[in-house]
Amino acid sequence: MPGVKATALSAAILVSAARAEPLKVGGIDLDTPPSHCAPLRDAEVPKAATLGFVSGAMTASAVYWIHREQRRRRQPGKATHPREWAIWTRLDRKKKGYVTRKDLKSLCYRFESDEHAEHLAKQLDPWGMDHINFSSFINNFKVVxxxxxxxxxxxxxxxxxLGVAGNVAGHMAQAGEAGQESHSATKPAAIFSYYMPPHPYQVSDQQADKKRLQEFPVTYAVIDYPKLPGACKVQVEPELGLLVDIVYTKDRKRVDHLVPRRVAAFNDCSIRSLEGAEKLxxxxxxxxxxxxxxxxxxxVDGFGPGTFVDxxxxxxxMKRDGEVFQYSVKAPVRNYLLFHEPLLEWIVEQINGQKDTDKWEEIFPQLAASDFPTSSWIALGAGEYTDYGATHFLQPLDEVVVVVYDERVMPDGPGMAQVLEMFEDTPxxxxxxxxxxxxx
Structure with a gap:
């Protein structure tokens, strides 16, 4: 090893000097030049020293740049830490390479978790440097x-x-969930549940093992690609999400009506092919x-004709390998098969009366088992896919953007420049x- 050889040579020089003996290393007398070597003239000594210095500097420089390139290639990023990167890009919107405590507090504010802000800042920035890089973010990601x-x-x-299935003519056929008759449908097929909260007032060992629909599935930055056996053909389902208050009858035996509160962009992401899946x-x-x-x-302050939702x-x-493609057709939500109050009334009927047949399940018993949730985010139905969307299923590291927009402000929807900015997490x-x- 170079370090060992250098140490041995240094030791030999010291011993030789102390004993006033000829310097020998490895049996070679370094004080006596070989007979075939001409002695260096005094004028050649500076030239040799200069050449040695330049050679050493060039070698050191090459080693430095090779080491730097290796470090650059090892730097964590989207390819190595996609989950952490998806959250990080929401914080480091200016692409500075670091974030501050103010950025962390802003993240907590967006989640209405102000009480966590100071703890999160201390955990990620224990020395108060106000400079948090991606590596530190990764190391503390569990806290985030x-x-x-x-x-x-x-x-x-x-x-x-809850979700509404088949509220756009032809969508279920595109999704492989129905035949061509769905093109001529005049109302949705049924409703389904994608999340039912655990009963909040029951404490038992059984509660530790959550049922399938009690696993909270909704995120804001990532989608976990399903790892279920036989799961494949995953698609985005861009939908209008509607937040409603659920009003029950006095005897709590039925849902009486729904009160609309807010609308959002929703991704009802779905597995198209899953072995053993009997229910949607x-x-x-x-x-x-x-x-x-x-x-x-x-x-929203109403859901009738002529209101904001119209x-x-x-x-x-979808973004794949740096290229962006339109995944679904631009569609006014008023084109749903059922909309306005008739849709809300139909959902109430389905909650109260839907039977456990085919791929559908009873809904009201699920509400009762969850101690009658007081609100629901309802996915009102996915639109039609473009040719690209219908033939391209999602893969890990793909990115998707779902947009709900006001046609009075954006008559033609977002332009491609705006879409690209959305993929960069611009507001x-x-x-x-x-x-x-x-x-x-």
């Missing part, structure tokens, strides 16, 4: 996840998740990271809300 999950569950307190809901919730909803939403439209895009333009997720 805990904050985000606590914030999500607080926003979803006593809230369940089995393709909807495969655990954490099965769904997506925009953090921002529009308030001017909303929906579109989605959505005025008159729109958007969801950006990465598949991990």
């Amino acid at each position: 996840q805990m904050m985000r999950q606590a914030g999500r569950l607080k926003l979803w307190h006593r809230c369940c998740g 809901s089995m393709k909807k919730n495969w655990g954490f990271g099965s769904k997506g909803i925009s953090l921002r939403s529009f308030p 001017f909303l439209a929906l579109v989605s895009y 959505a333009p005025a008159g729109s809300v958007m969801l950006h997720q990465t598949f991990v």
Whole structure:
């Protein structure tokens, strides 16, 4: 090894000097030049020293740049840490390579988790340098996840998740869930549940083992690619998400009516092919990271004709290997097969009366088992796919953007320049809300 050889040579020089003996290393007398070597002239000594110095400097420089390139290639990023990177890009929007405590507090504020802000800052920046890089973020990511999950569950307190299947003519046929007759359908096929909160007032050992629909599936930045046996052909389902209050009858034997509150961009991500899946809901919730909803939403004060919802439209895009493709057709939400109050009334009927047949399940017993949730985010139905969307299923590291926009503000929807900015986590333009997720 070079270090060992250098140490041995240094030791030999010291011993030789102390004993006033000829310097020998490895049996070679270094004090006496070989007979075939001419002695160096005094004029050649500086030249030799200069050449040695330049040679050493060039070698050191080459070693430095090789080491630097190796370090650069080892730097963590989207390819090595896609989940952490998806969250990091929401913090480091200016692409500085670091974030501050103020950025962390902003993240907590967006999740309505202000109480976590100071703890998170101390954990990621213990020395108060106000300079947190991606490596430090990765090392403390579990703390970030805990904050985000606590914030999500607080926003979803006593809230369940329902979906409307087949509210766009032809969509279920495109999705492989129905025959061509869905093209001529005049109303949705059924409803399904994708999340039912655990009973909040029962404490038992059995509660530790959550049932399938009790696993909270909704995220804001990532989608966990399903690892279920036989799961394949995963697709984005861009939908309008509607937050409603659930009003029960006095005897709690039925749902009386729904009160609309807010609308958001929703990704009802679905597995198209899953071995042994007898119910549609089995393709909807495969655990954490099965769904997506925009953090921002529009308030609504009504759901009738002529209200704000009449001017909303929906579109989605996918990014793969740096290229962006339109994934679904731009579509006004007023084109749903059922909309306005007739849709809300139909959902109430399905909650109360839907039977356990074919791929559908009873819904009201699930609500009762969850101690009657007081609200629900309802996915109102996915639109039609573009040719690209219908033939390209999602893969890990793909990114998707779902946009709900006001046609009065954006008559033609977002332009490609705006879409590219959304993939960079720039805030959505005025008159729109958007969801950006990465598949991990």
